[in-house]
Amino acid sequence: MSIARALSNALTGLSATSRGTETVAANLANVMTPGYARREVALSPQSLGGNFGGVRVDGIIRHVNAGLLAEARGAAASRSDASTRVAHLRQMEQVIGLPGEAHGLETALSRFQAALSSAAARPDDELRLAEVAHGAVALAGRLNAASNAVQAARTEAEQAISSEVALINSSLDRVVYLNRRIAATQAEGHDSSSLQDERQVVVDRIATILPIQQVLREGSAVALFTREGAVLLDGTSPSRLGFSPVGQVQPEQSLGIGLASLVFNGQEIAPDQLRLFAGGSLGAHFDIRDRLAPRLQNDLDALAVDLHTRLSDPQVDPSLAPGQSGIFIDRAQPAGPVVPLGLASRLAINGSVDPSAGGEPWRLRAGITASGPEPASKSSVLFGLLEALNAPEPPRPGSTFTGTASLAARFATVGARTVSARVEGEGGLAVTSVRYSLLQSRQMADGVDSDAEMQRLLQYEQAYAANARVIQAIDEMLNYLLRM
Structure with a gap:
């Protein structure tokens, strides 16, 4: 040589x-x-x-282990979906409150019942009658606050959908740009690894919002599809997602009735086609807005109409005519026997017995529309109100309750449903988190x-x-x- x-x-x-x-x-x-x-x-x-x-x-x-990367992205989407739901369920549990908590719905009802029992024992005591009125105000206020919190959660989900749609669009644009830069860099004979790293980070970010599949194309470009087959990117022009949020979600609004669906490449997606984009945080936000929160709102409205109806019965308060409201009223209209949407947010105490509104608490003893005070010793109306709350009654039309139960049992059912949903959600989150952590560990070991x-x-x-x-x-x- x-x-x-x-x-x-x-x-x-x-x-x-x-x-x-x-x-x-x-x-x-x-x-x-x-x-x-x-x-x-x-x-x-x-x-x-x-x-x-x-x-x-x-x-x-x-x-790069492509199979492991795809698994990890699927696990990331599942964990994001579960964590979004659990965060909502925890928030709703705080809104409803656990038994014994000072801010809980069951506690407000118990205090109102205790005030009624105390006043029935001494109907001549004006202070005890005033306590009944204050308890009614507090109970209505708790239902109002819970309903408002549910609608605030729906509004928050609506805003999150809008933000995530914008993030998906910008991320897809970035992937298109990186596909071009990677192809050009390789054609020049230079190393494109750093660009591919950046593209992987961007795609991983999309994968927490939507479960996606990645397919390698010519020139080291990637095509992206949702898990259910919707094309996000395959070529040089990405698909476009759109969404039109409302300012504040109202109880009577639902998907297709005041609330928008996703728009995909200029076409609004039918409700049954939203499954194409389910599985990540985006799908979870839609589920919160359109299913989880409305279901709780329905339960709250059912409690409100049950409370209103029980205490508006002429057999309980003979001074009332059929259809007249008793202690509780609907600010918008008289509450009927069917669960009206949003009643929990509008429920209020009848002004005729509210001392803060110039009402007269003696009407709790004599009757809401009584022409004058009954004998101070009369307690039949107060005992009737108390018995009406404790009486086992069938569920109101439009509610999800089953069987006969007292009002306290209905309140307890809503609390139990909320806790059960949270526990179930946390169980699912624990499973998905463990799987995600294991896949992350495998990625680290493979790296x-x-x-x-x-x-x-x-x-x-x-x-x-x-x-x-x-x-x-x-x-x-x-x-x-x-x-x-």
């Missing part, structure tokens, strides 16, 4: 080891960087005129191994020393020849 060929071989070896050490350094520096994939230098023998001529750097290999990288660094150091020694030997030989 000539001195020139030996020198060429050593120089290519030095260049290869230099690229290798740069790759190892990048791997070690990005062990914990999201979306980073382990790099490795691709080498091949270089021939000159049919003879071995050193080593050639063919490029940088980016190691950069610092021990292996250090061993590779030692190998590069030895190769560098060997090639440097060749160059040093050539230098010594040349110096010796020149001195002859």
Whole structure:
């Protein structure tokens, strides 16, 4: 072998080891960087005129386990879906309150019943009658607050949908841009690994909102589909999602009645086609707005109409005519026997017995529309009101309750449903979180191994020393020849 060929071989070896050490350094520096994939230098023998001529750097290999990455993205979408639902259910549990909690619905009803019982024992005591009125105000206020909180949660979900749709659109635009840059960079013969890392991060971000499938296309471009088959990106133009939020969601609004669905490439998606975009946080927000929160609103409205109806019965308060409201009224209209939408948000105490509104608490004893105070010792109306609350009655039309039960039992049922939904949701979240964590651990194990990288660094150091020694030997030989 000539001195020139030996020198060429050593120089290519030095260049290869230099690229290798740069790759190892990048791997070690990005062990914990999201979306980073382990790099490795691709080498091949270089021939000159049919003879071995050193080593050639063919490029940088980016190691990604595509199957594991797809699993992790699916788990991320499931965890995002479950965590969004659980956050809502926890919030609703706080709104309803647990038994014994000062702000709970059951506590407000118990205090109202206790005030009624106390007043029935001493109907002549104006202070006790005033306490009944205050208890009624507090109970109506708790139902109002709970209903308003439910609608606030629906409004929050509506705003989250709008934000996530905008994020999906901007992320798809970024993926299109990165597809182009990756193709151009590779065509120029440069390393596109950092661009592919960035694209993986962007796609991972989409995957928490929507469960997606990624398909590799020509030129290292990627196509994206939802898990159910909707095309998000396949080519140079991404699909466009749209959504028109309302300012404040009202109880009577539902999907198709005042509330919008998704718009996909200019076409509004039918309610039964929203499953194409279910499985991530976007689907969870739609479910909160259109199913979970309205179901709780229906329960609250059923409690409100049950409370109103029981205490508006002429058999309980003979001063009332059929259809007249008793202690509680609907601010908008007289409440009928069917559960009216949003009654829980409009329920209020009858002004004729509310001291703060100039009402007269003695009407609780004599009757709401009584012409004058009955004898102070009369307690039949008060006992009738108390018995009406405790009487087992069938569910009102339009409610989801079953069987006969007292009003307290109905309140307890709503509380139990809320707690059960939260517990069930947390169980599902725990399962999805464990799966996600396991897949993340597998990704980490499949990624950069610092021990292996250090061993590779030692190998590069030895190769560098060997090639440097060749160059040093050539230098010594040349110096010796020149001195002859």
